[in-house]
Amino acid sequence: MIWSNMETLDREAFRKIQLERLKKTVPRVYNNVPFYKKAFQEAGVEPGDIKTLEDVSKLPMTVKQDFRDNYPFGLFSSPQEEIVRFHASSGTTGKPTVVGYTRNDMDTWSECVARMVSMAGVTNKDTAQISFGYGLFTGALGLQQGLERIGASVIPMSSGNTKKQIMIMKDFRTTTLISTPSYALHMAEIAREMGVDPKTDLNLKFGLFGGEGSTEAMRNELIDSWGLFATENYGMSELIGPGVSGECEALCGMHINEDHFLPEIIDPKTGKVLGEGEVGELVITTITKEALPIIRYRTKDITSLHYEKCECGRTTVRMSKIQGRSDDMLILGGVNVFPSQIEEVLLNTEGIGPHYQIKVFKKGYLDKIEVDVELIDANLLDSFSLLEALRNTIKGRLRTVLGIDAKVTLLEPRSLARFEGKAQRVIDMRGAK
Amino acid sequence: MLVKQISIFIPNVKGSLAKLTSILVKNNIDIRAISVFDTTEFGILRLVVDNPEETVSILTKEGIVAKISDxxxxxxxxxxxxxxxxxxxxxxxxxxxxxxxxxxxxxxxxxxxxxxxxxxxxxxxxxxxxxxxxxx
Missing domain, CATH: 3.30.2130.10 (VC0802-like)
Known part of the structure; x- marks a missing residue:
């Protein structure tokens, strides 16, 4: 179902609204945020220079480090009395990234998520179990607000306590699962262990997955495990949280809520703006936010934009599946590799489970990579040579992606770490002493 | 005229045999024959026990890959x-x-x-x- 008529505007109408809103946002940050005033001056640009939508490329970009440098509220455009909610992102090193919302921002956020969950097929007839971690993260509360807005019944389950998750899922007749893809796979495993077949003993229809990237192979694995319709959605706390974009039932990219987020694709090396369909880093300017408008935020996510009308009826621009992050890209012996490429190989290999761990280290001056996977197919135990053959198959397929030989280790099922939030499957030890 | 044997995947790490036998002991499973040869990072252990079907289902529940063969x-x-x-x-x-x-x-x-x-x-x-x- 299409939630809002803002999703079906023609291109000219979108451009008009976007320019209007951009022209309001730019002076707002220029006048309220010293960081932006300085950055604008350094770039030699003034709010009055924004005359067309294309002029956005004249504006300076914002990066994650800017949030840290201005911790906690330095990038805010609204005074504290107008802020009704704070959130913060994990920040694996150092200070977290702090974000804030005015009452209008909360309304915008709920609206964006309401569109996104409607796109995925969810209606007020559905019961949605939110298995994202609650707390400072935007994921859980963001989904909750949007789901409540469309009238779905929300179970604010949070992540963890997986056996209880399955019990509630069964007893409350949950139809919609909200979680990271890796946690959903783990939950399916636990369900089966409990003697619950996720496909036949539960009532799940929709899985809305986000919080981390995933591959097509992982989606298939989720569909196989749960027997549900799986969509992916995209967002980040710096921009608003979940609700920036999501997949519709046509599954041909994620529709961006363009009346709130102005997307560009740039070459991550040169910063040059790329055209429609070209692959590069996604850069987004928020054009309606009050508390924390962000100019040209470098998401580090690698994707492309597609403007033709979707078969679902929406005209909003679609971003293709995230191919990786410009900063989690591994360079192995000079070859650029995204962990998602390794995942694709592993998930398409029969006989092993969907969990894996990648370790990268240096031996002398050479990059070495180790990939641990879990054996699940007992039929390979007839002879040692079948196991060897499996290992060599994985090795051979990885070689075509990596350019170097990986050491592949077969482990017992459930011996690798499971993740309740974002999976951390890559350990790069090359920087360690 | 064939005997049922269990093949078990074992990673070549310290304690993996002990882990296996402790599960068998806990479940009162009598080992009649056991064989494992030199392995690289992993190997296959062959076992003849008194109740192979039950043993495989116990091992599988414990997260061990096991299979019966003749x-x-x-x-x-x-x-x-x-x-x-x-x-x-x-x-x-x-x-x-x-x-x-x-x-x-x-x-x-x-x-x-x-x-x-x-x-x-x-x-x-x-x-x-x-x-x-x-x-x-």
Whole structure:
């Protein structure tokens, strides 16, 4: 179902609204945020220079480090009395990234998520179990607000306590699962262990997955495990949280809520703006936010934009599946590799489970990579040579992606770490002493 | 005429055999024969137990990859040339042996030899025809 008529505007109408809103946002940050005033001056640009939508490329970009440098509220455009909610992102090193919302921002956020969950097929007839971690993260509360807005019944389950998750899922007749893809796979495993077949003993229809990237192979694995319709959605706390974009039932990219987020694709090396369909880093300017408008935020996510009308009826621009992050890209012996490429190989290999761990280290001056996977197919135990053959198959397929030989280790099922939030499957030890 | 053997995936790390046997002890499973050869990072352990189906389901629940397969158990006579006789018969009939190991039942004098070949039924039939004692 299409939630809002803002999703079906023609291109000219979108451009008009976007320019209007951009022209309001730019002076707002220029006048309220010293960081932006300085950055604008350094770039030699003034709010009055924004005359067309294309002029956005004249504006300076914002990066994650800017949030840290201005911790906690330095990038805010609204005074504290107008802020009704704070959130913060994990920040694996150092200070977290702090974000804030005015009452209008909360309304915008709920609206964006309401569109996104409607796109995925969810209606007020559905019961949605939110298995994202609650707390400072935007994921859980963001989904909750949007789901409540469309009238779905929300179970604010949070992540963890997986056996209880399955019990509630069964007893409350949950139809919609909200979680990271890796946690959903783990939950399916636990369900089966409990003697619950996720496909036949539960009532799940929709899985809305986000919080981390995933591959097509992982989606298939989720569909196989749960027997549900799986969509992916995209967002980040710096921009608003979940609700920036999501997949519709046509599954041909994620529709961006363009009346709130102005997307560009740039070459991550040169910063040059790329055209429609070209692959590069996604850069987004928020054009309606009050508390924390962000100019040209470098998401580090690698994707492309597609403007033709979707078969679902929406005209909003679609971003293709995230191919990786410009900063989690591994360079192995000079070859650029995204962990998602390794995942694709592993998930398409029969006989092993969907969990894996990648370790990268240096031996002398050479990059070495180790990939641990879990054996699940007992039929390979007839002879040692079948196991060897499996290992060599994985090795051979990885070689075509990596350019170097990986050491592949077969482990017992459930011996690798499971993740309740974002999976951390890559350990790069090359920087360690 | 075939014996049920369990094949178990074991990573070559310290304690993996101990982990396995502790599960067997806990569930009162009697090991009749056990065999594992040199391994690289992982290997396959072969086990003959009194209740193979139950054992596999217990092991699977514990997260261990295990599978039942049929093997041949023969009882060669205790004299020079008796193993040779068996291998010659199989070779003459174009049957390849994948691996063998032996086990001794208490209260018996002679060991059994467990054989895994590429044509199990055929091997059993031929050996019986040639007067080799095959354990039923």
């Amino acid at each position: 093997v041949l158990a023969v009882e060669p006579e205790d004299k020079p040339g008796s193993l040779d006789e068996i291998f010659q018969i199989l070779s003459d009939n174009d049957i390849n042996i994948d691996y063998i190991y032996s086990y001794v039942m208490r209260m018996r004098e002679l060991p059994y030899i467990v054989l895994k070949t590429d044509h199990m039924e055929k091997a059993a039939k031929i050996l019986i025809e040639r007067g080799i004692k095959v354990i039923q």
